[in-house]
Amino acid sequence: MNFGVVFLLTFLIVCAASVAMTKNLLAAVLIQMGYSTIMSVIWLVLESPDLAITEAAVGAGVTGILFFVTLRRIGLIGGKGGRKK
């Protein structure tokens, strides 16, 4: 029950709860990417490097990009000065 792991796990729960609460979509996407990075650290704690690389590359990397491109396409961020939803 070392402290570091407990801190990481509580971070995950805080991330999930905060996304449930927030209304701002950009914040939600950022929280999700943070969540994914911490998750790849947890995979390392659980002794499975395969998952760490995959989670980092595929989780934060590609999913994050997809979210940002979607938000741009919806006009929420960047592009033609999207209206704040």
Added chain:
Amino acid sequence: MGSNLFFNYFEATAVIVFGIGFTILFLDRNLIKKVIGFNFMDSAIFLFLASNGYISGRVSPIFEDGVTAAEHYINPVPAGLVLTGIVVSVSVTAFLLALVVRLYLRYHTLEMDEIVALSRKEADE
């Protein structure tokens, strides 16, 4: 109530995040929030699965210089399953986001019940 709740703190966290993700996906009315909820739900499930395979005091199953004794490494099966799961969840997220883009381009809103109301009023083409 079983006795292992405080020992299985990995699985407990996974279950809590799963509950939150499940509810966001199911009941939240914003489409982007739903997709994020789905991501939380899936990665929580994989945390639950991978934590089953972990054996304390053992190393990840990449053999160092020919030592193949089973007591030295952790269980590789959950790691393999999670690898498959992560790619599945990425594909589904991409599909969901594509749907969100198309829905927004047509109905200019992200709230699910507004979209359902608008589509009901639409003439049946």
Added chain:
Amino acid sequence: MMTNRFLILVPILFPLLCGLAVAFAPALQAGSRRRPFVLFSLGGTFLSTICVLLLLRGHSLHLCDLAPSIELRFAVDEITCFFAGLGSFMWLMSGIFSMEYMQHETNHTRFYAFFLMGEASMLGVTLSANYPTLYLCFEWMTLLTLPLVFHIQSEESIQAGIKYLLYSFAGAFAGLMGIPFLAKYGTTLNFVHGGVLDPLLTEGHEGLLLAVAFAAILGFGAKTGLFPLHAWLPAAHPVAPAPASALLSGVVTKAGVIAILRVIYYLFGAQFLAGTWVQTALLTISLLTVFMGSSMAFRENIFKKRLAYSTVSQVSYILFGIFLMNDTALEGSLLHVLCHSLAKGGIFLCAGTIIYKTDKTDVRQLRGIGKEMPVVLWCFTLCSLALVGIPPMSGFMSKWYLALGSLENGFPVISWLGPVILLISAILTAGYLLPITIHGFFPGADFDYSTLVKKDPTLWILVPLLILTTLAAFTLFPQPFMALVENTTEAIIGGMLS
């Protein structure tokens, strides 16, 4: 011997193929060629049925099996002889009648196609030798006679058709529920003289089986217009063309009677049902229907609707006889089957002719009709006398036997209440049929004879009418019919109760 067992299927397949030929063969589309072909096929069916009944009595044929222990089996036994002969004869008579009558109607191909196929399914009902085949032919008879009901395709006829279909499906499906129960508690699903229930199995389950029997009888009763499911009959008959409504009330209701006969005497067994609450309930329901049918007919002014209500009450006479479950009552009900088919068929054909010639559908408009169509109204009068039960006509004999059977039966109330209600309903029948004759022949002083023009129909209509009327008077020379009825009753109920 193998080949002639398949001959049993001839009465079913022959009209079916002719019906399909009429529907699809291009050569028969022309009216001139179609009418002889239809006549030929009706006559052919009648003759083939008679041959099959005489030659193949007692043979049975296992066609195929629908589900593991559910098989299609046809056989010729005493009920088949009685009803198949009557049914195909009535179909022939109304077929001849329709030659003339159909000028009045449109799209004949569809009418004749389903007319012939309907006969096939009716013969299927008579020939079926086990419960699933009976159910199958029953359902298909509903389907094939449906287009005859909404032939004129007016909004009202379609609603009536749908009502007919729903009532028949609900009823037939209540009948279907009997199959699994009998498969479980009975030895076999085939019709066995005296019932198939295995006494060991039905130890503690009498109540359940009685309820199933009651549901099945009420279900099949839908076709005969028995009380709970009778509402479709007054709706369907007026809209159907005359030959079709003659068959609907004359023969299709008898299919319901066959099914009930099979359920009572060949599946559950008369001893099992005799003396139970099921019998008392059925008797009261049939008496209720008899009384209700004739009183409703008394108040109804549309000609064909009045005749439809009269069918409801007359067929319940037959059911009353069957539910009494003793041989005299059964004899009476079989006699009434004969009388009602012939007489009611004749009456409907007369009504059809009147409507065909003068387009008067309301009873009150029929003043002085006797002057315009003397022959038709004479036939109508004789047939209604048969229905009322006046001595020279057949109705008297069947009602006599029914009353005797009811008195013989030791039921506390029903044994004397039955004849009383039969008498009251006979008076009511006279009340709603005879005024038509009276007004027809004696229109009263102020009727101007100047505008009168003779409208007697052609031979196509007169011949069947006359044949039916003479047959309806079979009490004058009862010997052949009584012999037929007696040995049928003997075969059905013999050696069981008495």
Added chain:
Amino acid sequence: MNLVQNFPFFCIMLYLAGGVTCCVLTPKASRAVCIGLNLLVTALMAAALAFTVRSGESYVYLMGHFPAPWGNEIRIGPLETLMGTAFPLVMTLTLLGGMDHIFEDVEEDKINLYFTVVNLLMVSMLALVLTNDIFTGYVFVEINTIASCALVMLKYKSGKALVATTRYLIMSLLGSGLFLIGIIILYNITGHLLMEPMREKIHELYLSGNYAFPLTVTVGLFAVGLSLKSALWPFSAWLPDAHASATAASSGILSGLVIKSYMILLLKIFYRVLGMEVVLSTGVLNVLFVFGIGAMLFGSLHALQERDIKRMLAYSSVAQAGYIFAGFGLGTAEGVLAGCIQILVHAVTKPMLFSAAGGFMTVSGGSRQFSDLHGAGRRDILSGIAFTVGALSMIGIPLFAGFATKLVLTRASLATAGWKCVAALSAIVLSTVLNALYYIPAVALLFDKREAVHISGVKAQPSAVYVLSLTVFMALNFFVGLRSSLLTCILEAGLNVFS
């Protein structure tokens, strides 16, 4: 290990290869590849069916060099091969039936993707029916989910299809999420993923009594997850939109085949993984039975109010799914047999109804409302006949396919005790009457003389392919109706060796 035993494996691999090739071909070529592939697979699976029925017991086919608890495997028995033959056959007929709709509704350069999706849907259904490993089941459940959602949304510029797809996808993802967490708990307490070794472990746990609560929760998770995906009544809010707004061929495939593969997977999990005594001890079958009865009633009740022909058919699919789950819920072998027969009967009847509905739409100016469909049966006589045959089979008239289900289900419910028998019988009678109440007026309306003024006189010129598919469908319907005893004994043999 003679050659015939490899056929199911070849079918899966053929579909995978076919799926990949279709996406690079032209629309016409990919259609040819897809239809040819389906026919070839039907033939192969029919040969495998003949082999398994003759040999009478199911054999295991290793996917790789390693036996049971280590490598993947698929298990092939009479039941699986019968479903494996029926699914591609019905798929081919539905595709042929809705072909001109596909080329009209889907955009020009995305038609080959349609056939790619169809091929991958077939591989996932075959794999679900055949697989002997739960996690492979999960992976192919995911392929099935995405492919069926892709089928729904393939309508050109149709907003409704998009909304229906989203709701369908979200509910399906919930279902597969619950299903996955069920698998993980099972893996955690048994240590196996293959079905047979897991069964022994669960049997030991059941006897020894430890991990009892997780076992019960897993049974609940599987039941809720998979009934969510196979549109059992309380979770079927997504089905009417999804199946109504898709093209004719897709809605036929979805109603007829896709929801069935999940039911077979649930059956397999109850029979082969958990074992019947564990499932019976948790009482989840009673819950499924009650939901099945609810589906039969509420599904038909909803179809009664529907004024749109495809939504009516979709709601009637919900009711028919209720039949299957009522059959499974009875808990006896005969009940499961009734469920399996209903799977086949519905797979044969519903796609025909949807193709005929598609035919009516082309003839009445593309509208789905009953007010415009007056007399459509007279304008397109073949679809009219096909729709009537389908409707009568749904009501359960003898000589048609529906009668077999009613018979076996009534007999099965009779065999069970007390309240289940009464509930099942009354539900069957009530839902039959409700079925008649909405199918017969629909058929009467389709053959109505008074046609809507702006459509009357439009005579249909159905393509040869459409005529062929509907006639073969009707023949198939009659065959199942008449020879249902043949199907029953194959299914019985299959169920005996199923666990």
Added chain:
Amino acid sequence: MKQPSRNVARFVNWVEGEEVFPVPEEAERNQKPRKKKAPVKAKPASPEKEKRIFALVYDGISVVVCLTVILTLLVTVSWLPRFGGQDNPAENEVYIRYLEGELEEAGAINAVAGMILDYRAFDTLGESNVLFIAVCSVIILLRADRNRKTGALNIPELENRRALQPDDSIFRGSAALLVPIGILFGIYVILNGHLSAGGGFSGGAIIGASLILYANACGPEKFERAFTFRTYQWISFFALMTYTLLKTYSFYTGANHLESHIPLGTPGAILSSGLILPLNICVGLVVACTMYAFYSLFSKGGFGNGQ
């Protein structure tokens, strides 16, 4: 057929959740899913107030659903075997053979890669098809559809990606540095899939991400002149086709107990562990192109000028 009365329809609609503000039946987690209580209909003082009340009730219900799911699963977790324990049920003969028999049978140093690409290869085959079907669906949805009448591709409003702020030299400079490293690292991860951690998926994702970075920094024109939509389709076709054929061969030989003549090579060398390397390369290629395809489909509905 006259319509059944209105309130029956509304009751059934409510049960079915067809109301305009649909509160669909939630898939309760335990096996006896209770009916959810109906959202309490307050006295509609004003639509605004009713909306707020409805939102409150809706959130209340979602909290209730969330708690029930979490509590049920927490109780289940409390019964499960202890975390990291030695003799958990999962540590049985399956796990021992995967580790000890792995070198002889699959020949991969990385036991996880050996397990997913050899012992349980059917899952991984299915899973790469999940990615393929997802790409097909995204293409169906987002690819610029041809305008029915004119036949021209109606490309979504393409503001010029390249028109970044004038001072994007920092971005372009760092991208020029990062992209080659990323691609090299990705290739390393793919090739060493069976020797060290990583494998087809992670390597492909890394290459995909760096391609996207490159397309953003230096503009997609030069790159997409070679990498058009057709080439993407043919790449994924060849890669998946070889994957399926290799696996068909190995399954067929396995099932019929034939000896598959694929050399396992000396463990530790690059060209070792039989089929795992070519499979990793195929998967890596597909995943890389797919990630780039996702990006370009989302941002501009197709490659280059959208065809």
